[in-house]
Amino acid sequence: MLVANTETIAGYRIVEVKGLVQGNTVRAKHAGRDIAAGFKNIVGGELKGYTELLTESRRQATERMLAQAEQLEANAIVNVRFTTSAVTTGAAELYAYGTAVVVVPDEEY
């Protein structure tokens, strides 16, 4: 499965559009991470716990999107976008969406 956040893929031609595919996940951070972040707030720097949380959520959302694309028998997803929203304090949604398409290698390349 080819995944790109561009509208086209270099070297490939889109022959069929299968439609919108999406995946989302809502994750809560645990109290331990909050406490660690509280300490980090004194000296500053990267909050690794939160970065990991975001990476996990993004992977999960992307997997769900890929599963949808596979179901539609697409072989690529173009124009992938991510967006996040705070559902409540302590939980955030990560939403990934894109357009599932069928691509073939372009002979002109």
Place this chain on the structure above:
Amino acid sequence: MDPLTEYAIKFGIFLFLMSLGLFVGRHREWSHFCDIANREEAMSDMLVTQVKSFPAATMKDSPPCMVVAEVVVATDYLKSFLAKLRNIFGGEVGSYQSLLVRARSEAKLRIQEQARNLGYNAICNIRFQTADVGGNSTQTRVAMVAIIASGTAYHAAPHAS
């Protein structure tokens, strides 16, 4: 305990946190910026664009591939205190500006490193966005910024120059 010693202790803790922010925080920020500068130097031959097309694309062994990275960075105690002061008078909050610069540069470098590890030499359609990691809990009130950077890595023809 009489109120005077109580205030003295509170003020002592405040001074301690401020100095931690001033010395440890400043040092950490400075070393992070040095690290970013070094890594950017190493990545200077990579073609990074924000356009939606693929400049100078060549078809070599593998098709384009999306790269994503996220970073969450917090400020130090001194900087959040300065920002609170700034809140009274208004104007540009310089201490948070550098925080955002730091987070974006780090995120950009991470996707560049990902692309390089996958064997690509260019990235197009690079996008930065701030993310939400679930808001700040009221007790900690961490001033932090989360950035998601995404782009499409591909093979580009070597520079003409």
